[in-house]
Each structure stands twice: as structure tokens, then as C-alpha cells.
Amino acid sequence: MKIEICVGSSCHVRGSYEVVKNVEAFVKDQGLEQDIELKGCFCMGHCTEGVSMKIDGAVLQVSEDTVVELLSEKLREK
Template structure:
């Protein structure tokens, strides 16, 4: 599974670094490093949506506060 996190200016200011760190932590905790690839990208053109995160081609708006719930609800159900 490929997860792409926007690291463009707007998403950076909204916490993309914290989102990346949160996802890395959850991937480690769940021993999923061999199944999930994290990737960064510059602007996705959806700046008003917050930190833009794509799973394959599906776009989500994630914040540092919602990263754990995003992982539980969207990532885990797709990886198992």
C-alpha cells in the first residue's frame, strides 16, 4: 500500500511533519513496514483541505490530531 503525504507549504504549516511522524509510529507499532510505503509529495492542489494524504489515489484530509483515527479507520482496514 502506498500512502502519500503532501509536504507543500500549506500542508507543512498545518502539520504534515507531525502527520508523517504519527503514521511512522503507527506503522512500527503494528509491524506493517513491509506492507506500507510512505511517500511525500509537493502540493496536491487541495490546500484548503488541510494535510492532504492519499491512499493509492483516494484523498483524505488528516491533521496531527486525527492521524491515529485515520490510521485505525482507513489504513488498517485496507492492509488486512
């Protein structure tokens, strides 16, 4: 699974740093380092709706509180 989290200025203000930290902690806790590729990326043009992230190319809006649950859901669907 490839995860990209926007570190553009608007997403940064909305907490992308905390989102990255939560994702990193989740990946480590679950021992998923081999299965998940985590990268930062620049503005995806969805600045108004929360922190933007891409999971396998699909753009989603998350917050530091919702990202772990969303990720768990996506992993269950795999």
C-alpha cells in the same frame, strides 16, 4: 497500501511534519513496515482543508490528531 503525505508549504504549515511522524510511529508500532509504503509528495491542490494525504490514490484531509485513527479504519476495511 501506498500512503503519500503532502509536504507542500501550505500542508507543512498545517502540520504535515507531525502527520508524517505519527504515521511512521503507527507503522512501526503495528509492525506494518512491509505492508505500507510511505512517501512525501508535493501540493495536490487541496491546500485549504488540512494536511493532504493520499491512500492508494484517494486524496484525504487529515491532521496530526486524526491521521492514526483514519489509517486504522482504512486498514480494517482492507
